[in-house]
Amino acid sequence: MTAHDQGRLPGETLVRLAAYALPASRREEWLAEWLAELEWNWRGDPQARRSPRDAFRLRLRCVGAIVDAVTLRRRIERGDESRSHSMAGDAWFAVRSLRRTPMFTAVVVTTLALCIGATTSVFSIVESALLNGLGYRQIDRLVAVWSDNPKESNDHYQVSVGDYVDWRARTHSYAQLAGFFPSWNALYAGPDGMERIDVGAVSANFLRTLGASPSLGRDFADGEDRPGAAGTVILSHEFWSRALQADPRIVGQSLTFDGKPYVVIGVLSSRFVFPQARVDVLLPLSVLGTYLERREVHMLSVVGRLRDGVVIDAARREAAPIAAQLREEHAKEDGALGITVRPLRDDLAGEVRRPILILFAAVCAVLLIGCANVTNLMFGRAWSRRQELSVRMAMGASPGAIVQQLLVESAVIAIASGAVGVALAMVATRALSSLLPLSITRLGPVALDGRVLAFTLAVSVVVTLACGAAPALGAARGTSGGTLVASARMSHGRSTRRMYRALVVGELVLALVLTAGAGLLINSFARLSGVDPGFRRDRVVRMKFALPQNTYATPASRFRYNQSLLEQVRALPGVRAAGTINRFPLHDGMVTTAVMVEGDPAPPPGLAPTADYRIASVGYFRAMGISMAAGRDFAATDNTDSTAHLAVIVNETAARTILHSPNPIGRRVGLGGNARPLFTIVGVVRDVHDPSLREAPRPQVFLSAQQAPQSGGNLVIYYEGTSTPIVAQVRRLVQSIDNGVPLFDVQTIGDVLDKASVSDRFTTVVLSAFSFLALLLAALGTYAVMAYGVSERTREIGVRMALGARATDVLAMVMREGAVLFALALPLALGGVWAGTRAMRSLLFDTAPDDPRTLAFSIAALAVATAVACYLPARRASRVDPTTAIRG
């Protein structure tokens, strides 16, 4: 039995009651200390006699427990404990004090999290598209080398195999110069039947040039790309995993492509990104067959690794005389060609570079606006806590400790916002990736990797310092004067108020620039969506089929297959028209050929007009809804019978620019730089937009598929009802005709059009979202400053009203102040808009960067937002009750 049980001690009740002043976490230990002291004092000496007077004195002493408990509680609440002098203590205190002001915390964290999240998502795109090395070693030493074709004003014109071989033999600037064709394809005989796969045809030194090597097996050896060498193949990581279940013993085994055996010598790493296109396998350049010999066919991309110590300008200087030599030696094919050398990084990201940088600039502007708001809020918070801070300083806290505490508070906010921001970015990145154009995603996976997270961390830290430092320093300065109580009614210094306004003006400027930019993009996108592509926009479906080369080796066999396929497709219920075309508009890119008009004087070498040429079947134009402007469509009689002429159909642009006549029916042209054979123009079709909706139609010539039977291409079907049953029927049909023929890449015309504008949609949607966010934040910032101004001037307003000012006068007074801010922002903003929208010129379609309507609309939007932001505080001001205001 212990002494505890012998009834209550004098003062114990008081101590126990006092303990309730403490937070539960501290109560027990505190109570134990006091009760132990009581116990020892009262019963510590068993011999001692205790009088009622002793009991009274002990009770009196226990009154001190109340003082102890209450002061301890205050210390805990103020965080004025040992921990508060360390960073961790400040952080702990900051968390508590932020929890006490949930509105402030919520607004600040939400603002920063949105800004950080948006910045992080955009940076993840920047990183993947512009900074990432794509798995190449020293990407800065890599260059893309193109032919320069001034005639088509195309300085990244594909390179002929002959030119590539000559360049390689004659230059000294490169440690390696590799050629590749990114979009060859082949039929792979897999266990589940024929599959069409994408092939990168590459020179043997391709991987060595990029500084990559297979993660399994070996690279191509020199000479393995020569015609006649044994077939070798390197698999992409994706194809190896998908089609071969990542078989680790695959190296050395043989796979069949296009009916020929190829020995697997290696597997690429999953990090490797093939330039320009997604490919399943790498085959040696020799797979291109007869194209190797045809100097007039420009199909290769060339990438070089500069020799150590050679700068890109030196490589350019060396290229000029080589181009001149080749122009002389091969006047017919290379007559006008030069050589362009560009950094590979720019080249890969070329078309996406500007939109991405613009988005990044936009998101940085949003971040700045958010920071300005948060800085204002933090100033307000530091100000409203000046009494608390004064007390702390009076109690011995140094200004440094105060600054530290406030900065730690910002750091806590930054960490919370950073964490929420990263979570938002994860969601946003996932959502964005479905919206991302292929031109970005093929540059590598867009994901939140270490580098992106490091960036986020850096942004959060910088934001912390930017938003927290000035208020913290201001607070420390403001309180050191020791103006404790009197300051309660004092207002901000003039300089602080000026800074508030400057921040708001800055926000308005940025918001207007973003809104104008987004307005232009929306305008441009609307116009782009309104572009008539020149063909049907719905109820057309396209799909690809491919004939195995060994089974359909002769033109006659291909002709028979295509003929029977089209006949049977047309017989299907729901099919209104069907045809084939080798390259589908907006989908398959263009291949140009020289056009020589019979009877025209021969053009100078290499300067013959060129046109995109395609091979279309009977029914293609009807299925696409492309009407004839003159002459007739292809007919069954445009065949290989000896009596038939070779027929060609040209588009309106070709008729106008090459044949100089709207109706050139009956005239004859030679194609591919050859005078023979001559093709007779039988019709003129309306223009379609190709290769993109933005570009004006280019000259096109169409050959008859019956006279040049293809081993596959696009099957185009104009249907009624829905596409799904049609596609299913066609699938069964293709299976039944020959199950060795794969059907793949099925798309409705809507998909094709969507994909054609995906890049524009992406920039438009994202920039609009940013500008909306900017507008919202700027309005919030304006609101906060105006509301603060009103609350600060309540007494003044009260006096004015007491002296006879009407509510409307007060309303007008406050609104006028908002108008002044807006008026200050406007000229600066117009300057910003002028500079900002000029940078966007290349993104705009049929929209001038200084489109006055868009600008007027943006200004109006911002004016409305500012007006609303000012109206709410103004209305509150106009309802001030003079008597309470003056007394208060």
Add this chain to the structure above:
Amino acid sequence: MPSFRLTYPTAIVLLAVTRGFRHGFDVIDVSGLKSGTVYPILRRLEDAGMLRARWESVADARDAQRPPRRYYQITGAGSQALRDAHERYPGLARTLAPGATPATT
């Protein structure tokens, strides 16, 4: 570490602990200060790292059939502060009765 303002009562409490008055009530008894003064000072000194508080071991306490008490020890920082306090309050050393010894140790 921010500056710590060492008031006279604070110095007395520090001195008492240095002299071996390790428990709150002992400090109250020897200094003549009120409990409502002494305890907050003890807390503040502890927070400032000038005192370190410990609990007596449960075994010792059980022998005495009394609950373990919290006792305070001076730290290096506390000793330094006390030296400063002696300079600032020259009569400090005489505040506590010279012969006073703690009732319990």
